[in-house]
Amino acid sequence: MxxxxxxxxxxxxxxxxxxxxxxxxxxxxxxxxxxxxxxxxxxxxxxxxxxxxxxxxxxxxxxxxxxxxxxxxxxxxxxxxxxxLDEHRPLRVDVWGHLYAPMRTLAQVAAGSDAPPLELGHGRDLPSVAAALLRGDIDAAFGRVHPPLPAGLTHRLVRLEPVDAVLSADHPLADEPALRPEQLRDSLLWAPATLDRLDFLHRFAERFGIRDHAEGTNLGLDGFLADLAADPRRFSLIPADVPLPHTPGIRSVPLVDPTPLYAWSLLWCGSGPPHLPALLSALAAEAGRSRWLEYDPARDWLPEPHTGEGRD
CATH class of the missing domain: 1.10.10.10 (Winged helix-like DNA-binding domain superfamily/Winged helix DNA-binding domain)
Incomplete structure (x- = not known):
């Protein structure tokens, strides 16, 4: 037909x-x-x-x-x-999950000589960038992917990044050299949106028995950390490589036994645009050099896939 x-x-x-x-x-x-x-x-x-x-x-x-x-x-x-008609135009890539600074990873890859030219933009969340891909407004997207995804979209895991606990300096556990996630059960999980819209934080709270949580408005990392510092019960999760601004009253503590990993993926529609293989190759090469895809189930934790509608 x-x-x-x-x-x-x-x-x-x-x-x-x-x-x-x-x-x-x-x-x-x-x-x-x-x-x-x-x-x-x-x-x-x-x-x-x-x-x-x-x-x-x-x-x-x-x-x-x-x-x-x-x-x-x-x-x-x-x-x-x-x-x-336009084989030389840049690859249009949107990112989401801005509090976790996804641009760091793409910037590291884009600096290499083998990466195709990129035109980077921002999407609000996974549903918004998925819709932009299906409309053809962008060529690819980069962030944390979880089901359900619309039909026609494909993704590839790019990076598994260890996550630290970020706490108020007045938190009872702030001076510990490392923390097990279960030690945070009596603390207050601070989120930049409602928890049911933030899949990673939602999964973490479910897995490690975090009962109490509170939400604020996502006004950027500086405002988020300032609000976190204001309450000695609060903590949140930030990828370990995210450069934290100088915020008085904040401590970053590694999580161990297990270490939570934040999964970054590249997402595209159909067979993808012409430059996609070059970008995937550049991402794979950097992953090999920087050991981005190391995972030990005896040491690390990844959220179980599920069919809810979290958005981060």
Whole structure:
């Protein structure tokens, strides 16, 4: 079955707007022309995609099923055109998990001679960058990946980074040379958002019996640490290599027996853009040099995969 991309585009816009007039305006065509495109698409598919009502239009069950693959089809077509016409443009990579400074890892790789040119941006969280990938707005993304992921996305583990406990200097455990995670059970886990949106912290709290937690607004690492320092019960988790700003009243203590590991991954859509193999090769080479993928289950802890909707 051959799909006409103009018809698919008309369907996606109409499905997003649920209004043929606004969709037609976005395409700079008449509403009659848009209706004809959708009618032809429905004829090719052999099923109705919209229910026409007196109040407007609604997606049928078939329309709901078709919408996400249709978006992916348009994004793949955009990537194909870009690959044919602009092979020398930078690879557009968004990062997320900003409190944990994901740009450090990409900057280390981008400085090498074998890395392709990168154009780095910021996504809000995993769902937002996944949506940007499926739309074709970006080529790849970098951060912590966990299920569920939308269909059509692929990821590869790049780095496993040890995590330290960061505590108020007045915390009873602040002067310890190292801590076991279970020693933090009576402490207050401080988070930069609601805990159910932060998969890693959520998994840590569940695994090690951290019962009490509190949330603030993510205003950057400086503000987060200043709020943490204000309460002697508070602690949080920060990757060990993140350079902490000079914040009075803060202690960083290694975690052992086991050491939690934060997993960084590269995420992309479909077969990926032309520069993707070069970036993956550069990441693998740096991982080998810097021992980024070392993991000993007798010594380290990684969160179990799950199907919740955490966002970090």
């Amino acid at each position: 051959d799909l006409d991309l103009a018809q698919v585009h008309a369907f996606v816009l109409a499905a997003e707007e649920l209004h043929f007039g606004r969709a037609a305006e976005a395409l700079s065509i008449s509403q009659q022309a848009l209706s004809k495109r959708i009618a032809r698409l429905e004829s090719v598919l052999g099923t109705a995609l919209f229910l026409r009502t007196g109040q407007g239009v609604e997606l049928t069950r078939a329309g709901h099923r078709f919408l996400e693959p249709a978006r992916q089809t348009l994004a793949a077509a955009d990537r194909a055109v870009a690959a044919a």
